[in-house]
Amino acid sequence: MERPSSDGLPFVKMHGAGNDFVIIDSRARDGRRVSPAQARAIGDRHRGVGFDQLAEIVPDDGADYRLIFWNADGSQAGACGNASRCVAALMLAEAGTGAVRFATARGILAARHEQGGVWVNMGAPQLAWDEVPLARAVDPGHLPLEGGPAAVGMGNPHCVFFVPDAEAVPLAERGPAVERDPLFPQRTNVEFASLTGPDRLRMRVWERGTGITLACGSGACAAAVAAYRRGLTGRRVTLDLDGGTLIVDWREDGVWMTGPVARVFDGVLRAEWLAAGHGA
Numbered sequence: 001m002e003r004p005s006s007d008g009l010p011f012v013k014m015h016g017a018g019n020d021f022v023i024i025d026s027r028a029r030d031g032r033r034v035s036p037a038q039a040r041a042i043g044d045r046h047r048g049v050g051f052d053q054l055a056e057i058v059p060d061d062g063a064d065y066r067l068i069f070w071n072a073d074g075s076q077a078g079a080c081g082n083a084s085r086c087v088a089a090l091m092l093a094e095a096g097t098g099a100v101r102f103a104t105a106r107g108i109l110a111a112r113h114e115q116g117g118v119w120v121n122m123g124a125p126q127l128a129w130d131e132v133p134l135a136r137a138v139d140p141g142h143l144p145l146e147g148g149p150a151a152v153g154m155g156n157p158h159c160v161f162f163v164p165d166a167e168a169v170p171l172a173e174r175g176p177a178v179e180r181d182p183l184f185p186q187r188t189n190v191e192f193a194s195l196t197g198p199d200r201l202r203m204r205v206w207e208r209g210t211g212i213t214l215a216c217g218s219g220a221c222a223a224a225v226a227a228y229r230r231g232l233t234g235r236r237v238t239l240d241l242d243g244g245t246l247i248v249d250w251r252e253d254g255v256w257m258t259g260p261v262a263r264v265f266d267g268v269l270r271a272e273w274l275a276a277g278h279g280a
């Protein structure tokens with residue numbers, strides 16, 4: 001079989017609790033960057049590679065690296081907790097250090113080895129209506145929507161519903177309707193969570209720009225923050241998602257999150273495929 005041409009675009013495929021990512025390192029690409037059309041083409045699960053998010057690593061003057069997050073529909077996201085953990089696992093191994101600092105659209109975040117895993121500090125939750133952001137001044141703790149969900153920003157918007165049974169929610173119907181509710185000027189990620197034990201939530205997710213995913217790290221952070229604020233849990237919460245379990249710990253210096261990480265395969269997007277207009 002013909003080997004990939006050397007001028008193709010290398011990538012790494014990873015997942016964190018089933019939330020899957022294509023990771024492209026643009027630090028040595030002479031300023032070339034992923035375009036929205038390329039992100040959509042690479043994200044096509046039939047004609048491309050497929051991902052929930054594409055994480056692009058670019059250089060940054062004030063941090064070890066900068067991350068740009070792309071959704072499968074070609075839109076960008078200000079935060080992605082699970083991709084941040086996956087890239088941090090690569091970077092911690094590459095740097096041979098115990099900690100890294102990386103820049104994102106919401107500022108500089110940190111990740112480090114701790115308690116046998118890779119933890120990422122997703123920063124302070126955004127709890128004011130205009131920080132989430134919401135379209136008008138309502139109480140983000142109890143939104144005027146059916147079910148009275150909570151809105152929490154984690155660098156991206158989240159709408160968290162606490163329901164008796166997350167399994168019973170028709171996610172494919174409720175998710176897109178809430179994602180595009182006029183209360184969310186930038187659309188929103190949508191989470192349905194049920195309390196299943198002390199400091200433990202079962203959660204299912206509809207992600208803005210992607211749809212149903214097996215896990216969402218920033219969503220887990222938002223749900224843990226909302227659960228604490230409602231008096232349902234303490235500040236350290238275990239969340240069981242469709243693809244695995246995440247742990248969130250809301251500390252003085254930010255909302256920390258950890259969970260499983262796997263490097264699945266390395267590949268090269270063929271130069272011919274890219275040049276043929278797939279994502280041009």
Ligand SMILES: N[C@@H](CCC[C@H](N)C(=O)O)C(=O)O
Nearest residue numbers: 077080081082156216217218
């Ligand atoms: N999978 C993510 C969140 C990805 C971004 C989201 N779809 C958005 O548009 O905000 C995570 O692990 O946080």
